[in-house]
Amino acid sequence: MNYDDETLMAYADGELDPAQRAVIEAAIAQDPELARRVAQQRALRTKMAGAFGKVLDQPVPERLENAARGGAKTESGRGNVLQFPARSARAPSPPWRAREWIAMAASLLLGVLLSWRLLTPDPGVFEAGTGGMLARGELARALDRQLASEQRGEEPVLIGLTFKAHEGNYCRSFLLRSAQTAGLACRVGAEWQVAATDSSVTSQGGMQQASSALPPSILRIIESRMQGTVLDAEAEKIAQQDAWDANR
Amino acid sequence: MTEAVSEIGERIVSLLPRLRRFARSLSRNQHDADDLVQAAVERAWRHLDQFKPGANLASWIFGIMKNAWLDNLRTRNRRGEVALPEDSGEHPAVAPVDAEASLWAVSAAMDKLPEDQRLAVALVLVEGMSYKEAAEVLEIPMGTLTSRLARGRLALVAELGDPT
Numbered sequence: 430m431n432y433d434d435e436t437l438m439a440y441a442d443g444e445l446d447p448a449q450r451a452v453i454e455a456a457i458a459q460d461p462e463l464a465r466r467v468a469q470q471r472a473l474r475t476k477m478a479g480a481f482g483k484v485l486d487q488p489v490p491e492r493l494e495n496a497a498r499g500g501a502k503t504e505s506g507r508g509n510v511l512q513f514p515a516r517s518a519r520a521p522s523p524p525w526r527a528r529e530w531i532a533m534a535a536s537l538l539l540g541v542l543l544s545w546r547l548l549t550p551d552p553g554v555f556e557a558g559t560g561g562m563l564a565r566g567e568l569a570r571a572l573d574r575q576l577a578s579e580q581r582g583e584e585p586v587l588i589g590l591t592f593k594a595h596e597g598n599y600c601r602s603f604l605l606r607s608a609q610t611a612g613l614a615c616r617v618g619a620e621w622q623v624a625a626t627d628s629s630v631t632s633q634g635g636m637q638q639a640s641s642a643l644p645p646s647i648l649r650i651i652e653s654r655m656q657g658t659v660l661d662a663e664a665e666k667i668a669q670q671d672a673w674d675a676n677r
Numbered sequence: 678m679t680e681a682v683s684e685i686g687e688r689i690v691s692l693l694p695r696l697r698r699f700a701r702s703l704s705r706n707q708h709d710a711d712d713l714v715q716a717a718v719e720r721a722w723r724h725l726d727q728f729k730p731g732a733n734l735a736s737w738i739f740g741i742m743k744n745a746w747l748d749n750l751r752t753r754n755r756r757g758e759v760a761l762p763e764d765s766g767e768h769p770a771v772a773p774v775d776a777e778a779s780l781w782a783v784s785a786a787m788d789k790l791p792e793d794q795r796l797a798v799a800l801v802l803v804e805g806m807s808y809k810e811a812a813e814v815l816e817i818p819m820g821t822l823t824s825r826l827a828r829g830r831l832a833l834v835a836e837l838g839d840p841t
Contacts, residue, residue: 435827442801444808465841472840473830477702477802480783484698490711493693496718498686629723645722 432456432463441470499645554586554605555623564614564621572601572614572621576669578662589643590651591660591668599673600624602643602651611647615654616673625650685725685734689718692735695804699739702799703746705788713749717742739804739814743796750792786836794829797822802830 432453439445440453457464554568564572571586580587589602589611600615612626627644643651660668671677696717700710721728721738728737787795800811801822812822834840 434831435823438827438830439808439823442808468841469834469839470830473833473837474802476779476837476840477783477798477833478805480780481698481702481803483780484701484707484710485694487697487707489693489697493697493711493714493718494690496715496722497689497693498683499722645725 434466437463437466438470441467441474500649558620558622562623564623568603568605568614569621572603573673574669576662576665578665591665592651592655593657593660593675594654595656597656598675599668600651600654602647604643611643613647613650613654616675624654688734689721689738692738695735696738696742699742699799699804700746701784702787702803703795705784713742713746716745716749720745736810736814739800740816743815746796747792782837786833789836790829790832794825794832797825798829798833801826 436445436449436453440450445453453463453467457467553566554564556563556565563569568586571584571588575584575586575588577588577591585606587604587606589604591599591601594600594615596615598616600613601621602611602613604611608628610626610628613624614621615624616622625647627646629644629646668675693714696714697707697710700713700717701707704710704713717738721741724741728734787798790798796815797811800806800814801808804811806814808819808822808826812819815822817825
């Protein structure tokens with residue numbers, strides 16, 4: 430009896446059930462040609478596993494370990510996370526010079542090209558100010574007024590976590606739904622300064638807690654800046670009534 | 678939240694050697710392979726919310742890597758990039774020890790397989806997955822997997838010679 434390659438292959442790979450296996454074994458015992466074909470399948474498997482198996486013994490590059498822990502995006506420069514320079518709340522820095530503008534434009538372009546998706550938060554919601562990127566338009570309105578505890582989930586901007594940063598000012602994470610962009614903004618004077626954005630947010634539809642939709646990149650930035658804990662609904666409301674002035 | 682996230686991170690770290698091996702069997706050289714691993718792992722983090730607790734993390738990330746690899750190929754084809762000649766790969770310039778020579782030869786033979794056969798061979802012969810597991814990672818029926826695997830094997834024997 431003749432057997433096709435797929436059956437012999439499945440036998441060699443140990444994929445047949447005991448009954449089928451017994452049939453093939455009996456056939457092999459009678460037919461040296463079948464035995465040769467099975468041996469060839471097994472030898473190929475050994476050869477492939479042996480050749481690539483050497484990779485297991487090699488040291489793993491550090492960049493991969495960082496990526497595996499969720500931390501490689503900003504270092505590799507390949508992701509589309511933008512972390513804007515943190516500026517002191519007290520000492521306004523000089524306006525950006527041309528070189529910095531070009532660098533920022535280049536990194537924006539790089540993010541777009543490499544990630545093959547448009548990094549296009551509504552231009553009306555960000556504005557470059559003297560201290561970095563500032564929130565404008567509906568983003569600024571949401572940061573000023575919207576309480577995470579009172580959101581219906583349909584708002585164009587969803588507010589996630591509100592917390593106090595190490596510098597003592599308030600920060601709030603946000604999700605710009607139309608641009609599928611998450612970010613973090615911190616209060617500086619009477620402005621919301623955008624500390625970071627990540628446009629790799631997947632659309633999930635429905636009502637989703639803005640905090641759980643935050644990409645790991647933003648969560649890490651929050652972790653590094655947060656002092657104490659996330660504000661609960663009551664504390665968030667009081668902070669809002671104080672116009673986000675942490676010194677009141 | 679923080680704890681769960683760092684725990685997943687460590688689990689992914691422990692998968693890295695296998696992910697590198699899988700990526701190496703799909704790529705021409707280790708550098709491209711590591712780029713692929715990085716892309717897959719970053720993609721996994723971005724889509725962590727789609728991972729169902731209790732599901733097999735390894736299978737999930739292997740599947741992500743499969744998609745990332747196919748996306749890379751499509752992008753490259755769309756850009757009309759011409760594949761580099763084999764000599765510009767990692768063909769050793771000095772007389773290689775046997776092990777390096779066999780990896781290079783096997784890698785070059787894999788490179789000639791159609792992508793669907795390469796994936797089947799990589800998961801079953803190199804990674805040692807069962808047919809069922811491999812079919813799940815590739816999101817194809819078992820019958821499709823076995824026929825791709827059989828064709829891939831035939832082509833490899835034709836390319837590499839009888840391994841026995």
